[in-house]
Amino acid sequence: MGASVEITSGLRASFDQAFAAIDPGYQPRLQAEWDWRTRQVPGGAPAETLLDRRGRVQAHYAALGTRVLDGEQRLPVAQVVDTFAASELSLPRRVRAFTRACESFVESTCLPAAGGFVLCYGFPVRPAWRIGRAHLGYTVLQEFWRQGIGAQDAARSSVAGDLAFEEDCEWPAELDAFFAQHAGELGLPFMRDTAFLRWRFDQRPNVKYSRCLLRRGSGLAGWAVLRVTDWSGERVALVCDRFCAPGDQEAELALDQWLGTQALAAGVTHLVAAGGEHSPEFRSAQERGWRIARSDYCMVGRSFDPDRPDSDWARRLRWTLADTDLV
């Protein structure tokens, strides 16, 4: 999948300049955040940087490596993040530079390169994906449905007597096997294991997540991760990740209860999650009172495996906000 990108001072400066040009509220990242987003990523963080003859950054195309589970196979996939073209270039030159950086990234890191990514995906705001479609072959894979419920309603969910929560504890070793045991019922789920969860939620600098493990007796029955933040203009409790065995309604209700209680304790009235309509949990969440609404985002992607067309990914990918760089 390629080595993680080395963030040079020149690249950082170009990045800051490019993103400050489009976002007046942009705050430069600290070195710790860059480290977390590059060399600490369990699946690698390859990138392609296009330089001009004088060594100035023209365009940068980067990704976070992760994996999707398909039966026994762990398929390497890339979440495309932090891409840009130098803001001082004219629009046609920016498009050309960006396209060249992307093509070079694809050639070196995606199939048919050995061990290459089988899928690149991302979560742009809707207008932004036009460039990916026009120049890079991206297509919309899934809707990015916003799922919401009142924290009070969630907190009223029942918790079966044999279920109990463990809060803010270590991710247990048994989690890997628990997820693998049920992954076959999830279509093509993004991989969950302790290495990923530690990186995603424990090691991220300057962001605080709350989490619980759900136990049935001594055995693991699920988990949930919550972050209270401003999102799309409102203060919400974001469900960054949750998992239990598909069809385990008691566990789903218990996780709802924990999430609702946590949100209320933080003074927040609404819980928000996200997912695609083909997620196995999509219907049962609605039956428990979660309401679906559109969002500004969509999940786009490009398959590099001829045996797995875009429509196959679109129908079977299971993801949560943990698989985005939005939270």
Next chain:
Amino acid sequence: MGEQSNKLEVRPLEPQHIAQVLGWYSMRKGTVMEWLLLDGARPVHSLVACEGETVRALLPVLRLGDPIPGERPPMWEWGQPLVAPGSDAGAARGWVETLAAAFLRGQDDPEGVVLTWNDTRDPVPFDGFERLGSWSMLQGLPTGAEDGAWVMREALPLDDAAAAFIGACAGASAWVPRRSSAYLDWRYGRAPGGGHETTGVLEGGELRALAVTGPPRWEDQPEECLGDGPSTHVPCRVLPVYEFWVAEGACRPGQALLGNLAGQARAQACELNLALPSWQPAFDLCVGMGMRVTPTSRDLYARPAALAPSGPRASQAWNSRALDLEALRCAWPWSLGDAHFSWCPFESSGPAD
């Protein structure tokens, strides 16, 4: 049309072709096909590939709504191509490609678009289409008692006033298939089998919300589990809502209408089933009353209604320039009524059991 490919000739569909096509699949009802493709009040756009007088393949084509010359780009719907059973697969593919190319070559509006709904269990039978997205439905029995404060009018005539109301609700986007009273009369008044009902909500004598429902039917829905085994589908009895239009700002009349439809569905032991893009305010109204977003086994595909340059890269680049999928997705107020072939199938669209 008169296109020649060896002995193959492409012709507009005519009544005598229908009998041959019906014979292929032992279809019991030619009336649905004749109504959809050969209604005397609407131009015929479907094409057949013939060898002599023998029909080899049919490309079903409908124009969404009514044409407005020079005003809006046309939106076409292609149904699944029908091919004479027992045909060589390569020849069949060639016939379908020939029909598709003939249709596209005959178009004179470069901004036109062709849509097709395709079951994900089958390959897309045409080249050049791009996936617009999954086709999800809103389904369920909305909660909330029927609101007696509103004047509910059933058996509302689908006349010029109703057509004008729909037009006003749909907005001024380029991607709005116009529904005239003539179109509505064809689409719902003269559909074989009948059973379409119209319900409107009036406020001060003015129409504020309108729905057209069809006869109850069984809808094949994918089960939740998406594991490694073959995907399974379960039938669910639904009352299809082909049209659901709410005037801007008329939230309560819209809720009243949905409540009334829920009562109709409940009385027939059905759930309501309708299609709305999520950017429409009526989508939030439906979800707010407890309807579920429910995936189907169908995807929606689109392509420009014109021939692309040859070569896959040229074709893809041209598609991207010629058709702004995002604009289409965010400006086309689709409804179940737009999906003619998927939800008004010929009696059997495949070989008879």
